[in-house]
Amino acid sequence: MSGAALLDVDRLTMRFGGLVAIDELSFAADKEKITAVIGPNGAGKTTVFNCLTGFYRPTAGNLALHRDGQELRLERMEGWRIARDAGIARTFQNIRLFAGMTVLENLIIAQHTRLMRASGWSIAGLLGLAGYRQAEAEALDRAREWLDRIGLVPRADTIAGTLPYGDQRRLEIARAMCTEPALLCLDEPAAGLNPRESHELNRLLLSIRDRYRIAILLIEHDMNVVMGISDRVVVLDYGRKIADGTPQEVRNDPAVIKAYLGEPEA
Amino acid sequence: MDFLRLAKESALAGFVALILAIPLAGFDTNQLGTGTTIGTRPSWVAIAVVAVFVGRFLLGLLPKRRGGDRPPVVSLFIAEHQRVLGWLGLALAVVWPFLPFSSQYLLDLATAVLIYMMLGWGLGVVVGLAGLLNLGYAAFYAVGAYTLALTSAYWGLGFWEALPLAGLCAAIVGILLALPVLRLRGDYLAIVTLGFGEIIRIILINWQSFTYGPNGVNGLPRPTFFGLPLVARAPGGGKTFAQFFGIEFNQSQRYIFLYFVTLALALVVNVFILRLRRLPVGRAWEALREDEIASRALGINPVNVKLSAFAIGALLAGFAGTFFAARQSFVSPESFNFQESATVLAIVVLGGMGSQLGIALAAIILVTLPEFGREFAQFRMLLFGAAMVGIMIWRPRGLFSLRTPSITLSGRQAPQ
Numbered sequence: 001m002s003g004a005a006l007l008d009v010d011r012l013t014m015r016f017g018g019l020v021a022i023d024e025l026s027f028a029a030d031k032e033k034i035t036a037v038i039g040p041n042g043a044g045k046t047t048v049f050n051c052l053t054g055f056y057r058p059t060a061g062n063l064a065l066h067r068d069g070q071e072l073r074l075e076r077m078e079g080w081r082i083a084r085d086a087g088i089a090r091t092f093q094n095i096r097l098f099a100g101m102t103v104l105e106n107l108i109i110a111q112h113t114r115l116m117r118a119s120g121w122s123i124a125g126l127l128g129l130a131g132y133r134q135a136e137a138e139a140l141d142r143a144r145e146w147l148d149r150i151g152l153v154p155r156a157d158t159i160a161g162t163l164p165y166g167d168q169r170r171l172e173i174a175r176a177m178c179t180e181p182a183l184l185c186l187d188e189p190a191a192g193l194n195p196r197e198s199h200e201l202n203r204l205l206l207s208i209r210d211r212y213r214i215a216i217l218l219i220e221h222d223m224n225v226v227m228g229i230s231d232r233v234v235v236l237d238y239g240r241k242i243a244d245g246t247p248q249e250v251r252n253d254p255a256v257i258k259a260y261l262g263e264p265e266a
Numbered sequence: 267m268d269f270l271r272l273a274k275e276s277a278l279a280g281f282v283a284l285i286l287a288i289p290l291a292g293f294d295t296n297q298l299g300t301g302t303t304i305g306t307r308p309s310w311v312a313i314a315v316v317a318v319f320v321g322r323f324l325l326g327l328l329p330k331r332r333g334g335d336r337p338p339v340v341s342l343f344i345a346e347h348q349r350v351l352g353w354l355g356l357a358l359a360v361v362w363p364f365l366p367f368s369s370q371y372l373l374d375l376a377t378a379v380l381i382y383m384m385l386g387w388g389l390g391v392v393v394g395l396a397g398l399l400n401l402g403y404a405a406f407y408a409v410g411a412y413t414l415a416l417t418s419a420y421w422g423l424g425f426w427e428a429l430p431l432a433g434l435c436a437a438i439v440g441i442l443l444a445l446p447v448l449r450l451r452g453d454y455l456a457i458v459t460l461g462f463g464e465i466i467r468i469i470l471i472n473w474q475s476f477t478y479g480p481n482g483v484n485g486l487p488r489p490t491f492f493g494l495p496l497v498a499r500a501p502g503g504g505k506t507f508a509q510f511f512g513i514e515f516n517q518s519q520r521y522i523f524l525y526f527v528t529l530a531l532a533l534v535v536n537v538f539i540l541r542l543r544r545l546p547v548g549r550a551w552e553a554l555r556e557d558e559i560a561s562r563a564l565g566i567n568p569v570n571v572k573l574s575a576f577a578i579g580a581l582l583a584g585f586a587g588t589f590f591a592a593r594q595s596f597v598s599p600e601s602f603n604f605q606e607s608a609t610v611l612a613i614v615v616l617g618g619m620g621s622q623l624g625i626a627l628a629a630i631i632l633v634t635l636p637e638f639g640r641e642f643a644q645f646r647m648l649l650f651g652a653a654m655v656g657i658m659i660w661r662p663r664g665l666f667s668l669r670t671p672s673i674t675l676s677g678r679q680a681p682q
Binding site for chain 2: 053105110157179
């Protein structure tokens, strides 16, 4: 199993002053698998994400990403480098789209790294050279493909901030996917979705895993999503890992039941 | 309609007007032989109070506006016909010097408008696109103007040699300012840039041995036509523009020439920014303005993006500064005070953040408006202030605040 690990989290610790948000957490996310991180509110799930994506610098511990035979040490990298070089894309608990720009522009900006390189530090782009024009056409094709997948082709040129909530959630996932990541981190993608929408989300995530062969790391409260699609579930409580296994194993783990439902009265 | 409440509110407004009018309009000075005496003008105070009372009352009678989020018809019209309006404006600009009512004064004014247009477009990159509030923009303008002044004073460089240097110097200064303020946003950034603008001006005043201090620099070179000066007699016995083409020298030729050179550069600047906006850099500027955290999560390096916005904005201000200096043939530090930065910012805000045509129209309005007020002499600034207040009430998001997408799926309404 360890040979297939894309991401290795090793004794990750994050302290804010005296508060220990994450305490020596170790887990792995495998290639081409969906790993869910669950836990009660305040368990430190989003903090794990923020450490992974470079928004926080961990107090201690290692975050290693294995890509193309290389090991990248995320805890030493800046956030934008993690996104660009390690190929980790993320969505946010409170959606962070470029709300004043169009749906299509959101997907094009996600392809910034590739387009910037093609535009030759903007010089080739300013001159309108063929290389850049072709790169832009490819970016447009990729964006159109994703618009099609999330069913937003007719809304491509509308302002992203005016979309309904569920569409914004899916657009944010599509935007993250347009960066062509190796690992997709989703922070509560089903929050605020109705049952039909969360069912669609399940299908979308499974198709991303199977079609693009990437790993997904997922924070979620919606147990239909977690149990329905996860290959592996990591359970946190007060910043510690209390369970780690298949959905079946976790569901029956007494420690998990205790964390969620409290001690049975003696 | 609650007339009693409205009357009460109007009375209150009238009372405020009374307090303001007594010191502002209630006194006048009379020249009496050797001294001055202070007189009172109760009628002026009465007029002000009555005008405010009646005005407030009438405003209250107006029906409340509904659905304020819908863009007004005028901006919709302008947004829809941007391309046509842009070309019409350009055509007007080209024939402007040859119109029957054209005069040296109008031509000079139009040159000033074009310079401010360039400044507005340049600051539009920093404030409108990248969302970095810059209150010290005049500093880069000053660097451009002084590059021309000092390179000509010390090394005898002409306008055309100094122009690229001015852009370069301003861009370097822009990057130097940007480096320490990369972490700042919003109000904090505004304060630092405000201070920076003052620092540059104070350096220009106090470094007498280098910058000639508050007296400024005189006799700056004007642009030549491929080396042919536009003067009556060429220095050093060379040919002048008029001699070369075998025409009579006329003072207005110089104005027309400067006007067209400015117009040409303004056009280049416009096309440059329009193209940049549709490139990855331009989109990254806007992405950073919309959400810096999301931009970073997509692999955009915020440092490079901010530096490039500051550098491009400063570069354009440097060019505009060179034209400003050449137009007056004189620079002094006092031309680059905060008022100047505020005017350019007002052009950007009024133009509606990131709309090229909007900024052009705003530049025309804000540069010519004070000129119209000249007859009113002492009330000129009052008029200007009233106009700005009106704009804030009726068009708080700028006159033409409709953003054109940098790319569209349907290909229709391509940005221009």
